[in-house]
Amino acid sequence: MGLRIKILSGFLLLSLMLLIAGLWSINELKSIGSSVQRILDENYKSIYAAKLMKEALEREDSAVLLLMLGKWEEGRQILKSADSMFVHNFSFAKKNVTIPGEQEQLNTIENKYRSYKKLWERPIVDTNREGNLQWYFQQLHDSFMDVKEAVNDLIDLNDKMMYQTASELKNRSNRAIMPGIIAILAALIFTFIFNYLVNYYMVSPIIRMTERVKKFIEKRTPFDIEVETNDEIAHLAEAIYNLCESVRSREEEQ
């Protein structure tokens, strides 16, 4: 194998190793980007919708208390807007079902909210429920807490998934870095070995040949040098040997 191919193969192998490490790191970084997007799409939006559902529930609870105090118009207005806020966000969450168990949780919320709504849809003002704290604490408040708890469970479910995906991101960032670190270390070792072999098989024979040529010129010491490889260096040594031999035989003839 010729010197050119040997040296080229060294650089090519090194480049290939760095190229693959680079491509892999880029791929991992891209996948980190898509994981971040997944967290936003799958979990954060659901959590945001659930929080607004909770806010709507709180406002409905306040509105019921207003109705119990006899403030019909104010209470009904707040109930109407809070209900539409809850339904809107619930529909949004229902369209964004992305994790296992989320659909079941939404069905639970829907059922519990239906029961809760039935309680406050019936007239309160000018009925026996107006000012009836016993009715509020025994029926309405329990139902309200049930729905709120179900919404909290939905938030927990998405929170857990968000944490899990974030942990995966940590592992992925490690995977993006590691090929680079290994490539750098491998390149350093590779360079050391490459340097050693170039010195041993190329530089060192040339130095030895130079010394032998000098000795030949000065003292006519025979040019006998051993080259282990069968490449241009060996051919050069052979050519110099032939040259020295021809010079010596010409001198002997003279």
Place this chain on the structure above:
Amino acid sequence: MRFHIVLRYVALALLLNALFLGISAAISYFNGDDAFMPLLYSGLVTALFGIFPLIFVPPASNITNKEGLLIVVLSWLLSCLVGTLPYILWGGVFDLTNAWFESVSGFTTTGSTILTDIEALPMGLLFWRSSTHWIGGVGIIIFVLSVLPFIGIAEMVLFRSEISSMVRENFHHRARRAIQIIAGVYVGLTLLETIALVISGMNLFDALIHSFATVATGGFSNKNASVAFYHSPTIETIIIVFMILSGLHFGLLFGVIMGNIRDFWRSSVVRYYLLAMLAGVALSAWNIHGSVTASWTEAFRQAAFNVISVGTSTGFATADTTLWPAFSQLLLIFFALQCACAGSTSGGIKTDRIVLLGKSFLRHLKELMHPNAVIPVRVDRMAVGNDVVGKGVLYVAVYLGIVFIATLLLTLLGVDVLSAFSGAVATMGNVGPGLGTVGSTGNFAHIPTAGKWIYSLTMLLGRLEIYAFFIFFTPAQWKKTISY
């Protein structure tokens, strides 16, 4: 010392690793798991380091003993190093320490693990983990030499450097033939066990993993509960048979295959190995009956599998041996120190040295009774020189000394005495599980970082039979090694 020649032979060992990394990557690709890129990249980096010296360095058929020793030790160390790459690149629980521990444990066929959930690993990585057992089991250099065409004197030097003198004595063949016999028996046993396990109901992947671990006397299973997962007396029996076979001298085993049963039964080492195992099983079964299990059948079943597993340095488990009575636990410690025959894939002190020690002790008693008598130590009707006896005694003393020092250091790190000592015995003997917190149902995950490095060192010392490792790190060894 010619560093470039050393480099060429070490490169061949790296190429062997690259081949198995490639197979693991292919398994990972077809399984669609996330270990594909870590395995592929590790394989490529290893292959590049393997190919490059072969391009530059021309073949050399003549190498010195010093170079041979360096090639063997470097091949082991670098194989362990490249073995960490797929683990580190995959991530999860694998930091540098854990990856190094798992890799060294694999190549040295120890089978100790830092994994708490083995089944969570992707298929490709599980295959690589078991491959490290199979590559290391027969000896990395022996494996390389068996697939290479004849390379002259270098082959003999490398063969001598890789295996201990004790192994060579039972091979009445030239190095080339001995290598062929070792490799042939090794591959044959693996194939036979795989087929037997598949027939008994295991899937092909699990069968391969368990065959690699049994024949290499390693112990890595792909199940958290090890072999106990299968609840199958047939599978346990098959594994017991192959553990016993893998603990025998491969040369004698080859002789049996070729019809020479007489040599096999005449060997006092083989007779002692089989009798000791039988006695160990019987005593353990008698001891655990009543205290661990009420049934005699179950007591024998548990004792047979677990005693033979430790006694052959395999390390599979079907029972929680930390719950066994103290007598049985001490028996396990004895078998973890002794292990099986030289010339097998087993670790430990080896039955050959135990037989030698026993016979030299008897000789000494006779000499005390008859001060003027000249009594040689005879093993299988052959007189053994005093130098060989001396070397055997020294080896056992140094071996136990290292176990003691490792225990001392581990207790200093806060590990309890039982776990530290049994862990040191199990890692030095390349057995795998110890007792206490590192028992058959435990793992080494909780051991402090420094402790994991100590255990990794004892695994390597045990595998390389101590001396080669120490010589490698002697400064004089490296003088004038790198010269242009």
